[in-house]
Amino acid sequence: MLRERDRPRLWRATFAVVGWATLVLQYILMVGPSQGWGVIERTVNYFSFFTILTNILVALAFTGPLIDANRRLARWSASEGVRAAVAMYIVVVGVVYHVLLAPHWKPEGLLYGVNLVLHYVMPVAFVLDWLWFTPKGRLRWIDPVKWLAFPLIYGGWTLIHGLATHWWPYGFVDVDALGLGRVVAIFGALLVFFLLVGLALVGLDRVFGRRTGDTASAAL
Numbered sequence: 001m002l003r004e005r006d007r008p009r010l011w012r013a014t015f016a017v018v019g020w021a022t023l024v025l026q027y028i029l030m031v032g033p034s035q036g037w038g039v040i041e042r043t044v045n046y047f048s049f050f051t052i053l054t055n056i057l058v059a060l061a062f063t064g065p066l067i068d069a070n071r072r073l074a075r076w077s078a079s080e081g082v083r084a085a086v087a088m089y090i091v092v093v094g095v096v097y098h099v100l101l102a103p104h105w106k107p108e109g110l111l112y113g114v115n116l117v118l119h120y121v122m123p124v125a126f127v128l129d130w131l132w133f134t135p136k137g138r139l140r141w142i143d144p145v146k147w148l149a150f151p152l153i154y155g156g157w158t159l160i161h162g163l164a165t166h167w168w169p170y171g172f173v174d175v176d177a178l179g180l181g182r183v184v185a186i187f188g189a190l191l192v193f194f195l196l197v198g199l200a201l202v203g204l205d206r207v208f209g210r211r212t213g214d215t216a217s218a219a220l
Helices: 004-031 037-046 050-066 072-078 080-104 109-133 143-147 149-165 180-212
Strands: none
Touching: 004 037, 004 050, 004 109, 050 072, 050 080, 050 109, 050 149, 072 080, 080 109, 080 143, 080 149, 080 180, 109 180, 143 149, 143 180, 149 180
């Protein structure tokens, strides 16, 4: 019978493999038969999707606990703040895809499976990992504000890259089609959604922390 202490390791190993394999498959499908400059261009575009970047963070967070605890990746992934931040990002990925993108795009074949994993399976798997295996009661209410740094940097990159190449990863950030003002308003609304998800995670962290007896030493 599987021992209690082995369950987190098995869970994380399973989804680390699933996550990395799906990311590699998505890259192969996106780059396709491109050659020369086309490979570079599509590689840059691949890493310009928030979904891809966030799923890389998720795969790293699943991988870190499986390696030597003294390694930098292991220490990074062990942080309760890091795991909660990644949970916030991947929840937004799943919700935004389901609400804004899925109704207007119907992938088929391997691409359908890849999108299913990146937008549904990995978000659910990581949120469950956070709920079941991450120590609770140590987050602060200010933390979600700090976690906004990643989407803010991504937004800046998307704007610079898009204005230079006129390629946009998502229709709702297409400045050429929607105009800068409308895109900034949409992005602002998304940041608010990020913040609300983060605050919800902190609230859950404190509730579960009290139930399990973990001590939240951080101040408000």
